[in-house]
Amino acid sequence: MNPDLPRRRFTGGDLNGVLGLVVDNLSILAFLATALVGLFGVPADIVFRRMFPGTALGVLLGNLAYTWMAHRLATRTGRDTVTAMPLGLDAPTSIGMALLVLGPAFAGYRQAGMDATAAGEATWRLGMASLVVMGVLKVVLSFFGGWVQRSVPRAGLLGSIAGIALMLMGFLPLVEIMRVPVVGFAGLGIVLYALVAKRRLPFGLPGVLGAFLVGVLLYYGLGPAGLLGTGYHAPGPWQWRFGIPWPTLHFVDGLAATVPYLPLILPFGLLMVVGGINVTESARAAGDDYRTRDILLVEALATLVAGFCGGVAQTTPYIGQPAYKAMGARLGYTLVTGLVIGLGGVLGYLSNLVEWLPVAVLAPILIFVSIGITTQAFEATPVRYAGAVVFSFFPAIARMLAIKLGDPSIVEPARFAALYADGVHGVSAMAVISILGNGFIITSMVWASFVVAMIDGHVRKAAGIVALGGALTAFGVIHSVDPIGTVYLPWMLDAGARAMVWQFVAAYAALAAVLLMLSLTPRRR
Structure with a gap:
């Protein structure tokens, strides 16, 4: 074996890898903080001192483990071209946790009469418990990844996550970009130029770094002069927000609160298992043969430990391992990224970076990722x-x-409730929008799966999938008639809500019956 092999595992390409991977994680943390602190009013200290340290710890542990796995693979194969699997916070589910679980839960606690600090603490415990639930699910499923992948059609898996990417990770950040359009649109253009059109930036600058630098220069160059209107906010003073991610049992207090959100939490974990299988295959195709179970198990344990230590967003192996390999990254970039993000959560400098970097600067990166995920849903299917x-x-x-x-700044709560209950001709339009969106990840899987079965000519299978959808509807796992999407026992609801439930259950039953009758006809295209 070449004695110089370990030294050559750190290359100049690792610098590009660090820039890309750190900025990716930083942008997700920034959106998480902006959504919780800026949109929902969660106290900043709870987000930065309670949620960030444990969340960052998961990134640190996962990247250290993946670095060691790459070192082991390079030693075993005698190659100095092995590239570590990149790991970071999962963008769609992290944003989904902020907008669909943590933020609404905090708003509910406040409406129940809690003060901001108590509501923030309860929200943090819910986030911890959610992460522990996802971690346990992923640990179990890491041993059955192949079965999961075979059971749900790829169109359902990729379509459901692409829906999250397109709507929550693409459209909502685009709205934030257009709040400060001079900054955000310029950065978005550079991202599209370099990463979508695949054009070379001057001096070979990476696309993510180029967009980042231009956005920062525009924001801090034009903002103090008043040229950005109300879109500029001067950064506050540097603060050392120390937070040690000690293991704690506080998540136990939040377990009961996870029940209404299980239709979101469990699919979030399931999607990461399938995503881990896909990225391992992608790395294998690029020449680095990692064991699928090891990749899944490491990531699942990183999520589980993060939840025990106060984290609220799950980690995932990133799909871009071949891209990092092409830019010359080897082992150093995951090691450095883990240390930068992990220590940043403990020492508190991540919170300062998040506060100093506006969403308009970081959102273009999220939009690019959403484009890539949505595109992949079509290319891989x-x-x-x-x-x-x-x-x-x-x-x-x-x-x-x-x-x-449902945002009180757009529609007043009293007006929303009146529109929800106003069903002149059947179920009101507001209720339909809310009910269709509740449990949307599982709904997307069910809908795509029965369409795939019909396309393949398996009409009876399609009828069975539709019948399953009806059973899930009866208990609010999908199409919950509760505006906040809780699950329930239908016979415990009041008469009006129960009537809506049975209408949607009957809709699935009718479609299943129609499909069964169609399955009796001769097969024709």
Whole structure:
């Protein structure tokens, strides 16, 4: 074996890898903080001192483990071209946790009469418990990844996550960009130029870094002069917000609060298992043969430990391992990224970076990721299933509308409740939007799966999937008639809510019956 092999595992390409991976994680943390602190009013100290340290610890541990796995693979194969698997916070589910679980929960606690600090603490415990639930699920499923991948059609898996990416990770950050359009649109243009059009920036500058630098220069160059209007906010003083992510049992207090959110939390974990399988195959195709179970198990344990230590956002292996390999990254970039993010959560400098970097600067990166995820849903799925992928987007669109319409700054709560209950001709439009969006990830999987079954000619299987959808509807796992999406026992609801439940259950039953009758006819294209 070459004695110089370990020294050559750190290359100049690792610098590009660090820039890309750190900025990716930083942008997700920034959006998480902006959503919780800026949109919902969660106290900043709880976000930065309680949630960030444990969340960052998961990134640190996962990247250290992946670095060691790459070192082991390089030693075993005698190659100095092995690239570590990149790991970071998962963008769609992290944003989904902020907008669909933590933020609404905090608003509910406040409406129940809690003060901001108590509501923030309860929200933090809910986030911890949610992460522990996802971590346990992923640990179990890491041993059954192949079965999971075979059971749910790729159109359903990729379509559901693409819906999250397109609506929550693409459209909502685009709205934030257009709040400060001079800054955000310029950065978005550079991201599209370098990463979508694949054009070279001057001096070979990486696209993410180029967009980042231009955004910062515009924001701090034009903002103090008053040229950005109300879009500029001067940064506050530097603060050392120390937070040690000690293991704690506070998550136990939040377990009961996770029940209404299980239709979101469990699919979030499931998607990461399937995503981990896909990225391992991608790395294998690029020449680095990692064991799928090891990749999944390490990531699951990183999420679980983060939850025990106060984290609220799950980690995931990133799909871009071949891209990092092409830019010359080896082992150093994951090691350095883990240390930068992990120590930043403990020492508190991540919170300062998040506060000093506006969403308009970081959002273009999220939009690019959303474009990539949505594009992959079509590229990785056979063309004949494209209609199923598109059909799976509709519940996510409904969820995005429900988020906006449920924002008290847009529609007053009393007005929302009146519109929800005002069903002149059946169920009101507001109720339909809310009900269609509740449990949207599982709904997307069900809808895409039965369309795929029909395309393949398995009409009876499609009927069975639709019947399963009806059973899930009866208990509020999907199409919950509660505006906040809680699950329930239908016979415990009041008469009006129970009537709405049975209408949607009957809709699935009718469709299942129609499909069963169609399955008796001769098969024709």
